[in-house]
Amino acid sequence: MNESVLIGKTERFLRKIGRKTIDIPVLSNIDYFIEIYTYFKENLSQLQDLRDTMEVKGYKAPYRSIVKYGRPSASEMQVEDLHDITRHTxxxxxxxxxxxxxxDRIKSSIASHKIAIGNLEEYGVIKCSSCQNEYQGHDLHNIIARKCLCGSNKLELTPNIKGVYRLDIINFLPLSGDYMVKMSQLSPLGRESFRKIVRILKQEKRGSVKTLSLVVRVFEDGRWVRKRVNLDGINQVNYEKEIRKEYGPDARIEFMQFHRSRPSIINDKHVQTALSLGYVKLAEDKSIAIMDSVLRQYLKNPEKIKIYNEALEKSRRNSLKMGDFEDQMTLQRELMDEELQKKGLVDGKGKLDQEVEADLKLKEKIDKCLLLNIPRTLITWDIIKYYLTTSYDHRTKYSGSFPNLRPYLDTNQMKSFENFHKQAINILKNHLNENIPYISDISSLLTGKFEIEKKIKGLHVKTNPSAVGAAILNSVGNIDLDEAAQIFGLNPEEVKTERDKIETFQKPSSRAQQFLEMIK
Structure with a gap:
C-alpha cells in the first residue's frame, strides 16, 4: 500500500473512533455491553494490523534513510543544486x-483500547441461565456471538463486585490516539497531576544485568593496548576468567560497567500516558460536579466566593471588550476593584473582606486537593486493590485494567506510592461515594502481600485471593475486619478464615525450626 494512502486510511479510522461516545450507564445492559466489547476488540485487532504494517515499512525509524542518504559532500555539491537539495531534504x-x-497515534490508541477492554473484562460477569456457566475476564470473547457454549442464548450480565474497574474512565482515554490534544486541554493543576501520576507509573525496578561494557588491558605485539569489550550478562559467571580465556592470561579488566534492564511499574509509555490522562480528566470532571457541595461544607461563606468569582469573570470580559492596552492586567484589576466595591466585598481603602480572603486561601487548597490528590488517590487505590485481590500467577498472565502492569514490585517501586491524603479520602467518601480506606503506610501493605505470596508459593495451598487481600488490609493496614470485608465485597468469616491461614505461615516456632534442621 502506498504511504500516503496508508496514512490517510489510518487517519480516517482514528477520526471515526474519536467520534464515538460510550454511554456508560447503558453498559449494564447485556446487549449494549457485548456490542461495545466487540467494537473495542475489533478496533484493537485492526489497529494492531496497521501498526505491524507500518513497522514493516520502516515507520518506527523514519529518519534513518534521511541520515543514510543525506546531502552529498561539499566537494560533490554544485552551488545551483543547494536550494533543490535543501527543499528535497x-x-x-x-x-x-x-x-x-x-x-505514535496508533500505539496510543492500542494502549487506550487495551485499558478499555481490561475495564470491561473486570466489570462484566455473564452467566448462562441454562447451564449456570459463567464468563468473565478473557473468557468474555467466547460469548461475542451472544450464545453460551452449551448453545443457549439465555444470558445475564451482573457486575463483578470483586473486580477492579472504573468504567467512567473509558470516555476520557485517548482512544483515537489524540493524547496530545487531551494533554493540551488540561488545566495547570491537571498538568501537574498528570506529571505526578506518570512519574509513579514510570518508577523503575533495579533490574537484572543485561550487558556489560569493559575496558580490557591486553599484551599484544610486544606492547600493552586497551580494548573495549561488550559481553552479555550471565548469572554467576567469572567475567575476569572469561576475558583471560579470550585474550590470554595477562589480560586485565580496568573498567567495568553494568547495563541493567529496568522495567517500570507499567512497562509501556503509551499505557502510562493513557492511564494518567484518563484518571486526571475523570477527576477534573468529578471535581466540577461536586465543587459546590465541597465548598459549602468547608467554606465559611461560599456565597461571597461565588460573587467574587462572578466579579472576576465580568472584569475579565470587560477588559477584553475595551481592546488592547499596554497593561491589560492593571486594567482588569481596576475593573475588578470597581465590581467588588459595588458588591460590598472591599472597603473604601480597597481592602478585601477578611472572611472572603480566608475563604479564597482555603478554596485554593481545596482546588489542589481535588485536582492533585484525588486522581493520584484513585489510581493508587485501584492498583493497590488489584495487587491485594489477585495472586502472583494471575498477574503474570492477566493485568486487567492496567496493561503491562508488573506482577511484582521491588522496594523502591512500592515507595513511589505516596501515602493517602486524609482530606482527599474524606471528599471521595462523602461526595463521590468511593469506598477507599485511609492507609497510613502503603509500602508496608504491599510488602506484606508479596511476602505472603512468596511463602505460599509451591505449597499448593488453596486460598481466596480477595479474602487474602482483605485479611492483609486488616492485619497490616489496621483496617477493621468488617470494613475490610465490605470493601472487597466479602463475608467477614471468609476474611477471618484467610487471616488464620496467613498466621500459620509466619515464622516457625523454635521446636518446628529444630525439626526442619534435623530433616535437612
Missing part, C-alpha cells in the same frame, strides 16, 4: 515526521 523530513506521528 525538508520534504523528506516532513514525510518522516508524518510517519512517526501516525505510528
Amino acid at each position: 525538508q520534504h523528506f523530513r516532513m514525510k518522516a515526521a508524518a510517519k512517526k506521528n501516525i505510528l
Whole structure:
C-alpha cells in the first residue's frame, strides 16, 4: 500500500473512533455491553494490523534513510543544486515526521483500547441461565456471538463486585490516539497531576544485568593496548576468567560497567500516558460536579466566593471588550476593584473582606486537593486493590485494567506510592461515594502481600485471593475486619478464615525450626 494512502486510511479510522461516545450507564445492559466489547476488540485487532504494517515499512525509524542518504559532500555539491537539495531534504523530513506521528497515534490508541477492554473484562460477569456457566475476564470473547457454549442464548450480565474497574474512565482515554490534544486541554493543576501520576507509573525496578561494557588491558605485539569489550550478562559467571580465556592470561579488566534492564511499574509509555490522562480528566470532571457541595461544607461563606468569582469573570470580559492596552492586567484589576466595591466585598481603602480572603486561601487548597490528590488517590487505590485481590500467577498472565502492569514490585517501586491524603479520602467518601480506606503506610501493605505470596508459593495451598487481600488490609493496614470485608465485597468469616491461614505461615516456632534442621 502506498504511504500516503496508508496514512490517510489510518487517519480516517482514528477520526471515526474519536467520534464515538460510550454511554456508560447503558453498559449494564447485556446487549449494549457485548456490542461495545466487540467494537473495542475489533478496533484493537485492526489497529494492531496497521501498526505491524507500518513497522514493516520502516515507520518506527523514519529518519534513518534521511541520515543514510543525506546531502552529498561539499566537494560533490554544485552551488545551483543547494536550494533543490535543501527543499528535497525538508520534504523528506516532513514525510518522516508524518510517519512517526501516525505510528505514535496508533500505539496510543492500542494502549487506550487495551485499558478499555481490561475495564470491561473486570466489570462484566455473564452467566448462562441454562447451564449456570459463567464468563468473565478473557473468557468474555467466547460469548461475542451472544450464545453460551452449551448453545443457549439465555444470558445475564451482573457486575463483578470483586473486580477492579472504573468504567467512567473509558470516555476520557485517548482512544483515537489524540493524547496530545487531551494533554493540551488540561488545566495547570491537571498538568501537574498528570506529571505526578506518570512519574509513579514510570518508577523503575533495579533490574537484572543485561550487558556489560569493559575496558580490557591486553599484551599484544610486544606492547600493552586497551580494548573495549561488550559481553552479555550471565548469572554467576567469572567475567575476569572469561576475558583471560579470550585474550590470554595477562589480560586485565580496568573498567567495568553494568547495563541493567529496568522495567517500570507499567512497562509501556503509551499505557502510562493513557492511564494518567484518563484518571486526571475523570477527576477534573468529578471535581466540577461536586465543587459546590465541597465548598459549602468547608467554606465559611461560599456565597461571597461565588460573587467574587462572578466579579472576576465580568472584569475579565470587560477588559477584553475595551481592546488592547499596554497593561491589560492593571486594567482588569481596576475593573475588578470597581465590581467588588459595588458588591460590598472591599472597603473604601480597597481592602478585601477578611472572611472572603480566608475563604479564597482555603478554596485554593481545596482546588489542589481535588485536582492533585484525588486522581493520584484513585489510581493508587485501584492498583493497590488489584495487587491485594489477585495472586502472583494471575498477574503474570492477566493485568486487567492496567496493561503491562508488573506482577511484582521491588522496594523502591512500592515507595513511589505516596501515602493517602486524609482530606482527599474524606471528599471521595462523602461526595463521590468511593469506598477507599485511609492507609497510613502503603509500602508496608504491599510488602506484606508479596511476602505472603512468596511463602505460599509451591505449597499448593488453596486460598481466596480477595479474602487474602482483605485479611492483609486488616492485619497490616489496621483496617477493621468488617470494613475490610465490605470493601472487597466479602463475608467477614471468609476474611477471618484467610487471616488464620496467613498466621500459620509466619515464622516457625523454635521446636518446628529444630525439626526442619534435623530433616535437612
